[in-house]
Amino acid sequence: MLIDAEPSASVSAVHFWRVVTPDANWRPLFDPPQTYEANGKTFSEENPLYRRVRSSREYAAISSRFQERSLGTVVWFGGIGPSWKFEMECRAAFITAGFALIGAMESDLSRYARFRIRLADSPKDPDVWFGRLMASWREADSRHWTGIEFYPNAAAAGTALGSDLSTQVVETASSADPVLAWLESKQPVLTERPLIVVGCSGGVPAALAFASQHVDRLAGLIIVGGFEDFESLFFQTDLNDGESVVAWRTDTPLLEQQQDFTKAFAAKCLVDPGKLARAIPTDRVLMIEARFDSVVPTELSDRLWESLGRPERWKFFGGHRLLFWRLCAYGDDLAKWAADHARTPCIVR
Numbered sequence: 001m002l003i004d005a006e007p008s009a010s011v012s013a014v015h016f017w018r019v020v021t022p023d024a025n026w027r028p029l030f031d032p033p034q035t036y037e038a039n040g041k042t043f044s045e046e047n048p049l050y051r052r053v054r055s056s057r058e059y060a061a062i063s064s065r066f067q068e069r070s071l072g073t074v075v076w077f078g079g080i081g082p083s084w085k086f087e088m089e090c091r092a093a094f095i096t097a098g099f100a101l102i103g104a105m106e107s108d109l110s111r112y113a114r115f116r117i118r119l120a121d122s123p124k125d126p127d128v129w130f131g132r133l134m135a136s137w138r139e140a141d142s143r144h145w146t147g148i149e150f151y152p153n154a155a156a157a158g159t160a161l162g163s164d165l166s167t168q169v170v171e172t173a174s175s176a177d178p179v180l181a182w183l184e185s186k187q188p189v190l191t192e193r194p195l196i197v198v199g200c201s202g203g204v205p206a207a208l209a210f211a212s213q214h215v216d217r218l219a220g221l222i223i224v225g226g227f228e229d230f231e232s233l234f235f236q237t238d239l240n241d242g243e244s245v246v247a248w249r250t251d252t253p254l255l256e257q258q259q260d261f262t263k264a265f266a267a268k269c270l271v272d273p274g275k276l277a278r279a280i281p282t283d284r285v286l287m288i289e290a291r292f293d294s295v296v297p298t299e300l301s302d303r304l305w306e307s308l309g310r311p312e313r314w315k316f317f318g319g320h321r322l323l324f325w326r327l328c329a330y331g332d333d334l335a336k337w338a339a340d341h342a343r344t345p346c347i348v349r
Contacts, residue, residue, distance in 0.1 A: 074103070075207075079107055117148075117245065154260040155260040201224065288323070289314070
């Protein structure tokens with residue numbers, strides 16, 4: 001169903017756009033619900049991908065002004081936490097320029113901001129284990145941590161974190177496909193038009209994963225505040241508030257633990273932006289980078305730039321937070337870059 005959006009003060013200039021909201025008929029786009037038996041009865045559970053799309057606040061917007069003249073579709077993967085509030089005006093600029101737009105309001109990587117790992121043997125006494133867990137939760141709450149996990153050793157921690165990150169990124173990227181298919185069923189001309197993919201900060205890995213699966217239609221990839229090397233980001237970001245991310249064991253040499261963690265993490269984290277970058281043509285990429293970034297260290301942005309083949313890059317004189325606070329000022333320029341690339345035929349190499 002089409003619902004006329006109530007334009008906020010920040011997007012009042014695009015009064016003509018509509019928000020496309022999936023209704024009950026959207027479900028058939030997904031696999032059938034999962035079924036299971038318990039106590040002699042059969043139960044049904046909605047498809048996890050549908051649940052992912054809904055919980056990620058996936059949305060679509062389509063301009064009622066352009067219809068058949070749409071330049072294509074922008075697939076937008078937002079950053080963590082409240083980043084979406086600063087991205088809204090920039091998204092509106094793409095709609096004004098003639099793009100349909102879908103995307104996730106917030107990156108699922110939000111849960112890893114201020115995440116903590118504790119390495120220790122599991123107590124045999126359940127009460128001792130529960131007491132330790134509660135004490136850690138209280139510590140996390142007092143210091144505003146978003147999560148804490150216990151593992152017996154560094155290898156187990158690296159394996160679990162690498163696997164979990166891969167799952168989160170792949171599921172976020174995959175959740176855009178049914179929304180895109182549904183939107184194209186509403187405006188079939190979009191199936192013949194190119195895609196522009198935008199990834200902001202924590203949304204960059206999913207953007208790269210999605211773009212790598214749609215290279216044949218990819219006209220442009222815009223990366224704002226991007227990075228490569230998840231492990232380095234995990235330890236270096238200033239979101240850690242100066243606290244140690246991992247409480248290492250005291251009965252094992254630190255260097256040995258760090259090496260075990262790195263080896264296990266690298267083996268399981270298959271969606272690092274540096275790896276995904278290899279599938280993206282350099283001439284279709286634009287990177288927006290803050291010169292003095294401490295949330296996503298500038299060094300990690302530079303490494304992604306190298307991995308992408310040194311694409312076009314715009315440097316912002318400031319830090320990560322200021323970059324997003326001022327992103328609205330660059331919306332028209334980014335939309336123009338996307339429009340220029342959307343008009344250039346995609347040549348698969």
